[in-house]
Structure formats: C-alpha cells, structure tokens
Amino acid sequence: xxxxxxxxxxxxxxxxxxxxxxxxxxxVQNEYRPSLRHEAVTLVSRWLHHSQRRAAVEPFWALREVSxxxxxxESVALIGHNxxxxxxxxxxxxxVTEPTVGTVSITGRFAPLxxxxxxxxxxxxxxxxxxxxxxxxxxxxxxxxxxxPDIVEFSELGAFIDIPVKRYSSxxxxxxxxxxxxxxxxxxxxxxxxxxxxxxxxQEKCKTRILxxxxxxxxxxxxxxxxxxxxxxxxxxxxxxxGQVMMDGPVEEVTQAYENHLGLTHQMSVSSPTPQxxx
Numbered sequence: 112x113x114x115x116x117x118x119x120x121x122x123x124x125x126x127x128x129x130x131x132x133x134x135x136x137x138x139v140q141n142e143y144r145p146s147l148r149h150e151a152v153t154l155v156s157r158w159l160h161h162s163q164r165r166a167a168v169e170p171f172w173a174l175r176e177v178s179x180x181x182x183x184x185e186s187v188a189l190i191g192h193n194x195x196x197x198x199x200x201x202x203x204x205x206x207v208t209e210p211t212v213g214t215v216s217i218t219g220r221f222a223p224l225x226x227x228x229x230x231x232x233x234x235x236x237x238x239x240x241x242x243x244x245x246x247x248x249x250x251x252x253x254x255x256x257x258x259x260p261d262i263v264e265f266s267e268l269g270a271f272i273d274i275p276v277k278r279y280s281s282x283x284x285x286x287x288x289x290x291x292x293x294x295x296x297x298x299x300x301x302x303x304x305x306x307x308x309x310x311x312x313x314q315e316k317c318k319t320r321i322l323x324x325x326x327x328x329x330x331x332x333x334x335x336x337x338x339x340x341x342x343x344x345x346x347x348x349x350x351x352x353x354g355q356v357m358m359d360g361p362v363e364e365v366t367q368a369y370e371n372h373l374g375l376t377h378q379m380s381v382s383s384p385t386p387q388x389x390x
Contacts, residue, residue, distance in 0.1 A: 126218065128299060128330050129181035129204065134213035136174040136199055136354070173199040174210070175354040183219075183298075184328035186321075188341040188362065190369055191351040197334045200351070201303050204332070219298030219330070222248060222291075230288075233277035237268055237287050240276055248295050258294050265320075266290040267313070286313060293320050299330040318344060338366040 174196045181187055189197040202208045204215055205223040230247070231240045241262055245255045263272050266286040276284060292300060302321070321344050325331060335341050341348060341362060348365035350358045357372075358365050 125182040125184060127180050128183050128218045129179075129332070130214075130216045131177055131179050131200070131204070132214045134174055134177040134200070134203060134210045134215060135172060136196075136203060136208075137211040138171045138173055173354050174203075176213070177351075177354070177356055178213075179349060179356065179359055181330060181332070183330055185347055186325050186331040186333070186345040188333045188335060188345040188348045189351060190335070190338065190341060190348055190366065191357075192373075195351040196354040197351055198303055199354075201301055201332070201334065205301055217299065220249060221299035221301060222293070222295055222297035223301040223303075231276045231284065234275055236274055237266075237272040237276055237279070238263075240287070241272075241291055244291050245295050248297065250295060262287075262290045262294045265294065265316070282310075289317055293324060297329070299332070300324060301332050303334045304336075338370060341366055 177196070177200060189200065191197055199208075201223070203210050204217060205221065206217075207223075230244055232243060235243065238259075241259060242252070242255055245258075246252075250258075263269075266272070266283075266289075268283060268287060271279070271283065272287075276287075279287070289302075292302070300321075318340065321331060321333070325344070331345070333341070333345060335344075345362050347360065348358075348362045348369075349356060350365050350369050352372075358368055
C-alpha cells in the first residue's frame with residue numbers, strides 16, 4: 112500500500128478538490144420554555160421590579176473561521192471531541208446546510224454518508240433505495256444494474272433487500288448506506304462515523320474497502336473518534352475544537368497532539384478538587 116501511495120503525484124501537481132475559506136456557522140439555541148407556573152412567577156417578579164427585560168437568545172458558533180484545502184487523492188480525517196463541529200462542517204461541504212460566513216467549493220462527484228440511512232425513503236425497499244440514491248449521484252440505470260449485485264453482497268442484507276427500509280435496524284441501514292456510497296465510484300467520499308456501527312467483522316470490511324478506495328486515489332474525508340482507525344486509513348488529519356482548527360498536518364503528528372490534549376484534560380479534571388456543598 113505504501114509503495115502504491117508513493118507513486119502518486121506530489122500535492123503541488125494534483126488538482127484541488129475541496130476548499131473551505133474562512134467558514135463560520137452560527138446556530139440560534141432554542142429559547143427556554145418554562146412551565147406555566149414558572150412563567151406566572153416570572154411575570155409577577157417583573158411586575159414587582161418594574162422590569163420588562165427578556166433573556167436574550169445567545170447565538171452558538173459551531174464553526175469559527177475554518178479554512179483548509181484538500182487535493183485529489185488525499186485521505187483526510189476530521190478529529191475532535193463531540194460538539195467540536197466535525198459533522199456541521201461535513202454538512203456544509205456536502206451542501207446540506209450553508210455557512211453563515213465564508214465559502215466552500217467541491218470539484219468532482221461525491222458520495223456523502225453523513226448519517227446512517229440518510230437519504231433513504233423508508234417506504235421503499237432496500238433495492239429501490241439503491242436505484243434512487245445511485246440515480247441522485249448521476250448514475251444511469253444500466254450502470255446501477257451492473258453494480259447492484261456488488262452492493263447487495265457487500266451489505267450482507269440478502270433477502271431483506273426487498274423489504275421496506277423502515278423495517279431495517281440501524282445496523283442494516285448503515286450497511287446498505289455504506290455499500291451504496293462506496294460502490295458508486297465517486298471522486299470524493301465523505302464518511303461520518305460509519306466505523307462506529309455494525310459488528311467487528313463488518314467494520315473491518317469497511318476499513319478494507321476504504322483502503323481500496325485510497326489506493327485508487329479517491330479523495331476521502333472521514334470522521335472517527337478512533338485515532339487508531341484514523342492512523343490506519345488517513346494520511347492527514349484536521350483537529351477541530353470548539354469550531355476552530357487547532358492543528359492540520361500529517362496524521363501521526365495531529366493524532367498524537369490530540370491524544371496528548373485529551374490526556375491532559377482528563378488529568379486536570381481528575382486532579383481538580385471536588386466542590387463541597389454546605390447546607
């Protein structure tokens with residue numbers, strides 16, 4: 112595998128396929144909805160203190176000035192703790208949502224797997240959903256016919272391929288979604304936490320297929336909380352924390368820095384004195 116990767120052209124000679132330029136994303140948190148009794152107490156309190164002020168709804172910035180460029184054939188992992196902004200960034204790159212500020216651009220056909228079973232029509236069978244999803248990605252019916260057996264075989268659904276997806280377990284939907292995504296031969300593959308589901312055998316099967324796509328110079332963006340998987344599957348990592356890029360570089364260096372950060376954070380939380388409660 113390493114020998115094959117060494118035959119790739121240098122980054123400077125490759126086409127830039129993904130660009131994020133100073134991307135910000137803001138969400139407005141839902142206002143707190145109190146009980147009727149609490150609202151009555153609040154109204155009385157305002158009347159007594161002659162105050163009509165309402166609590167302001169604070170915006171939440173999920174991403175803060177995120178910038179990077181990815182070249183054809185790169186395999187890049189997004190890492191960071193829950194809530195760091197990884198999935199938000201993926202959704203922006205795939206056009207599911209738009210940035211509040213900044214721009215993104217994608218060159219080439221891409222296959223997003225952002226949520227397990229996302230894009231499936233629950234009323235349709237697995238087979239019909241294969242045709243639907245592949246057609247959305249631009250494949251003709253004859254092309255879909257040719258890859259259908261491989262998709263079904265990889266998903267391991269067997270006879271279940273012809274029952275409605277609404278009857279699938281989350282694991283079955285995940286297997287079908289991953290199988291469709293990686294068999295439609297996209298230029299870019301977006302994979303969000305797909306290695307966290309299914310049994311160990313299927314996870315290894317997914318990793319093997321990702322390595323195959325990597326050897327074919329497909330561009331891969333992967334979200335995973337497993338730094339071991341990231342090191343095995345990717346050449347580069349981008350570490351997000353509180354919506355900002357903390358580090359972007361070779362996968363070994365970035366994952367090591369991230370693990371060191373996690374260890375320091377845990378050590379600080381353990382060593383912090385437990386507050387005493389009196390009364």
